[in-house]
Amino acid sequence: MEVRNGETFQCSIGNLPQTLGERTKGMETPIQVVLRIRPMNQAELRRGEQSVLHCSGPRTLRVSPLGGGREVAFHFSMVLDGARTQDEVFQGSGVQRLVELALQGFSCTAFTFGQTGSGKTYTLTGPPPQGEGETVPSSLTGLMQRSFACLLDKIQHVGTPITLSASYLEIYNEQVRDLLSRGPHHYLPVRWNKTRGFYVEKLKAVKFGTFEEVMKLLLEGLRRRRSSAHNLNEVSSRSHALFTIHIQCPAVSPSRPKEQTFGKLCFVDLAGSEKVAATRSRGELMLEASNINRSLLALGHCISLLLDPRQKKNHIPYRDSKLTRLLADSLGGSGITLMVACVSPSAQSLPETLNTLRYASRAQRVTTRPMPKGPPVPQPLGLEEEIQQLRQENLMLKQRLEQPLGHWGSRNKGSQSDWAERSLYGMLQEFMLENQQLREEKNQLRSSRDCAWNEQQVLVQQFKELNRRLLCSASHSIRCPPQHFSRATLPCPCSASRGRYQALGCHVLPRLCSCHCNQLCFLCYAPLPPCAGSRLHQAQMGEPSLLPGYLPSQILSELPPLPVFGAQAKAPWKMEVFSPQVQTQPFVQPPGPNLREHPVKRKSSEWTWAHFLEETLAKEEASGRASQVIPSAPPLPQSACGTPWRTGGVPSASRMLEEELEVLRDQIDCNLYLSQGKPPTSQEKHFDSRQHLPPC
Numbered sequence: 211m212e213v214r215n216g217e218t219f220q221c222s223i224g225n226l227p228q229t230l231g232e233r234t235k236g237m238e239t240p241i242q243v244v245l246r247i248r249p250m251n252q253a254e255l256r257r258g259e260q261s262v263l264h265c266s267g268p269r270t271l272r273v274s275p276l277g278g279g280r281e282v283a284f285h286f287s288m289v290l291d292g293a294r295t296q297d298e299v300f301q302g303s304g305v306q307r308l309v310e311l312a313l314q315g316f317s318c319t320a321f322t323f324g325q326t327g328s329g330k331t332y333t334l335t336g337p338p339p340q341g342e343g344e345t346v347p348s349s350l351t352g353l354m355q356r357s358f359a360c361l362l363d364k365i366q367h368v369g370t371p372i373t374l375s376a377s378y379l380e381i382y383n384e385q386v387r388d389l390l391s392r393g394p395h396h397y398l399p400v401r402w403n404k405t406r407g408f409y410v411e412k413l414k415a416v417k418f419g420t421f422e423e424v425m426k427l428l429l430e431g432l433r434r435r436r437s438s439a440h441n442l443n444e445v446s447s448r449s450h451a452l453f454t455i456h457i458q459c460p461a462v463s464p465s466r467p468k469e470q471t472f473g474k475l476c477f478v479d480l481a482g483s484e485k486v487a488a489t490r491s492r493g494e495l496m497l498e499a500s501n502i503n504r505s506l507l508a509l510g511h512c513i514s515l516l517l518d519p520r521q522k523k524n525h526i527p528y529r530d531s532k533l534t535r536l537l538a539d540s541l542g543g544s545g546i547t548l549m550v551a552c553v554s555p556s557a558q559s560l561p562e563t564l565n566t567l568r569y570a571s572r573a574q575r576v577t578t579r580p581m582p583k584g585p586p587v588p589q590p591l592g593l594e595e596e597i598q599q600l601r602q603e604n605l606m607l608k609q610r611l612e613q614p615l616g617h618w619g620s621r622n623k624g625s626q627s628d629w630a631e632r633s634l635y636g637m638l639q640e641f642m643l644e645n646q647q648l649r650e651e652k653n654q655l656r657s658s659r660d661c662a663w664n665e666q667q668v669l670v671q672q673f674k675e676l677n678r679r680l681l682c683s684a685s686h687s688i689r690c691p692p693q694h695f696s697r698a699t700l701p702c703p704c705s706a707s708r709g710r711y712q713a714l715g716c717h718v719l720p721r722l723c724s725c726h727c728n729q730l731c732f733l734c735y736a737p738l739p740p741c742a743g744s745r746l747h748q749a750q751m752g753e754p755s756l757l758p759g760y761l762p763s764q765i766l767s768e769l770p771p772l773p774v775f776g777a778q779a780k781a782p783w784k785m786e787v788f789s790p791q792v793q794t795q796p797f798v799q800p801p802g803p804n805l806r807e808h809p810v811k812r813k814s815s816e817w818t819w820a821h822f823l824e825e826t827l828a829k830e831e832a833s834g835r836a837s838q839v840i841p842s843a844p845p846l847p848q849s850a851c852g853t854p855w856r857t858g859g860v861p862s863a864s865r866m867l868e869e870e871l872e873v874l875r876d877q878i879d880c881n882l883y884l885s886q887g888k889p890p891t892s893q894e895k896h897f898d899s900r901q902h903l904p905p906c
């Protein structure tokens with residue numbers, strides 16, 4: 211103990227237990243917090259600022275606001291005022307003890323925190339070099355250089371070869387960068403696993419054995435670290451920097467490998483919290499300040515939660531920032547931690563200083579359970595064997611899956627496991643084969659459906675062509691009866707009628723009735739005057755879609771245009787030929803002396819123009835009343851042998867076409883069902899293409 215300026219300065223390591231080691235393994239140990247007050251800088255002295263911080267004893271700080279405000283006292287492991295030299299800080303902070311514990315295999319961390327320009331970097335590494343190649347005077351070197359020297363000195367006395375390596379990284383704008391890596395900057399990911407906790411992947415660790423080597427690494431990293439000038443600090447660090455020394459101590463006896471230790475000594479120089487208004491940071495500086503403040507806030511939040519024993523058992527949001535992830539073990543894990551809080555004595559910085567003091571006060575109530583790090587825990591033998599077996603099985607199964615199908619049949623039937631494998635993989639292969647076959651079948655069905663569709667299209671075209679030819683042929687045969695073989699035309703029934711339509715000429719096709727009671731010439735579509743038997747014959751028109759003058763509009767639109775005679779000729783579907791009353795009437799066979807007394811309703815499916823024509827003509831011939839009933843009927847066309855055209859003769863071409871068309875219709879019906887790829891539904895069973903096709 212020594213006395214300076216009337217104050218007691220205890221040159222010890224504060225509360226850090228000297229005996230920390232074997233006896234404190236796993237015991238709750240509080241974080242050690244040391245306070246360092248930097249001296250007034252030139253700018254503050256120029257402004258004539260007064261100090262508001264007063265040390266009252268080695269561990270107590272009194273804050274006396276100017277103007278007689280309420281005085282506040284803070285207690286820490288050690289309070290080091292502005293008059294303390296770097297060496298005194300090293301001696302009084304307890305870092306030496308940390309070095310000893312790291313050598314014993316503990317994971318030790320010393321970090322500085324505080325407002326920007328409060329002396330954090332100075333405390334750890336001393337003042338910045340004055341020029342390129344300049345070194346810091348040994349009296350001003352910080353905790354890090356002194357700790358390196360201490361560590362190497364202690365290692366020399368251990369007597370066993372100890373492996374040392376160092377890594378250096380910075381967290382800049384929430385990105386981790388390796389400061390020992392040459393070449394372009396690469397940001398490294400922070401990972402986690404059960405044995406290592408959080409770690410930086412691919413972080414370079416450089417082995418060293420001498421003080422010069424480790425100093426070279428430190429200076430190399432310091433040069434690469436981001437720093438900028440702002441209003442409060444000419445060389446302000448813009449990133450958090452972590453310098454870690456990994457200490458691998460072999461076991462004293464090779465027969466006891468578990469005694470091997472893996473200690474760690476980490477120095478963390480946090481970037482300073484800053485008020486942008488005070489630092490007047492703009493642009494990139496402002497972004498950096500925002501990231502710095504955010505990560506420090508996350509650190510403070512973790513510390514607050516760690517204070518609550520109930521919260522500590524639950525969730526601590528270490529993942530909120532890269533900094534808290536990498537400090538997780540030091541804050542709430544198995545590490546030993548020393549914090550050096552740095553403050554400025556100036557009254558102008560009092561708000562930030564109070565923040566730092568409160569932050570530090572809380573941090574020293576956080577506890578860890580220090581545990582030395584041993585060699586990586588090997589996997590239990592059983593698990594390793596199991597993993598190995600699973601790997602082999604996986605490999606074998608992969609190989610078997612790649613084998614040809616026939617392979618399984620040729621295998622000998624062996625043990626139960628063989629059988630199980632065989633049946634399982636046999637099933638798999640069968641399913642795959644079946645799947646393949648089903649796919650092929652589906653493709654075949656699809657192509658046959660397409661073929662049927664194409665065929666149907668061809669048939670529809672053929673049908674149209676046949677229909678056209680049939681109409682032309684019928685028309686021609688009536689115009690030029692075979693017995694005449696001349697182009698002399700029969701008189702049109704329209705021309706025979708009187709009235710305004712008398713002048714209209716038209717052509718004749720076999721029709722329902724030769725009188726004009728249907729009020730329409732079905733060739734020229736001219737309205738015709740009603741006849742005396744119109745009521746009777748209108749009744750026959752109950753199925754308008756089956757009459758020759760009424761073709762479905764879809765088919766008519768696709769047919770070649772019919773010859774039009776006269777300017778008044780209109781398309782039948784646009785003419786008001788059929789009154790609503792007539793259209794809604796069901797077809798009733800006309801009563802007559804030779805017909806049944808009661809009208810018989812017929813199904814529309816039974817009703818085709820060809821059948822009706824045939825029946826009507828047959829009945830008229832049989833009764834001999836054709837001319838009576840239909841006085842204006844044109845003479846029936848006669849064949850060369852004198853037989854009516856419907857039974858043979860010249861219209862035999864039409865007959866053939868009709869038969870051909872019949873076949874085509876059947877084919878179309880079949881194709882319609884085939885193209886749907888399923889059996890016809892009950893609705894489709896009633897479907898009859900004849901109803902949708904024009905009559906022959």
Ligand SMILES: Nc1ncnc2c1ncn2[C@@H]1O[C@H](COP(=O)(O)OP(=O)(O)OP(=O)(O)O)[C@@H](O)[C@H]1O
Binds near residue numbers: 325329338447
């Ligand atoms: N104890 C001290 N004795 C003499 N000078 C000091 C002391 N502490 C700090 N300084 C000086 O004050 C200035 C700021 O110090 P330093 O850069 O270490 O602050 P900082 O807290 O690291 O700031 P930042 O967070 O911005 O990086 C430097 O010029 C440094 O040399």
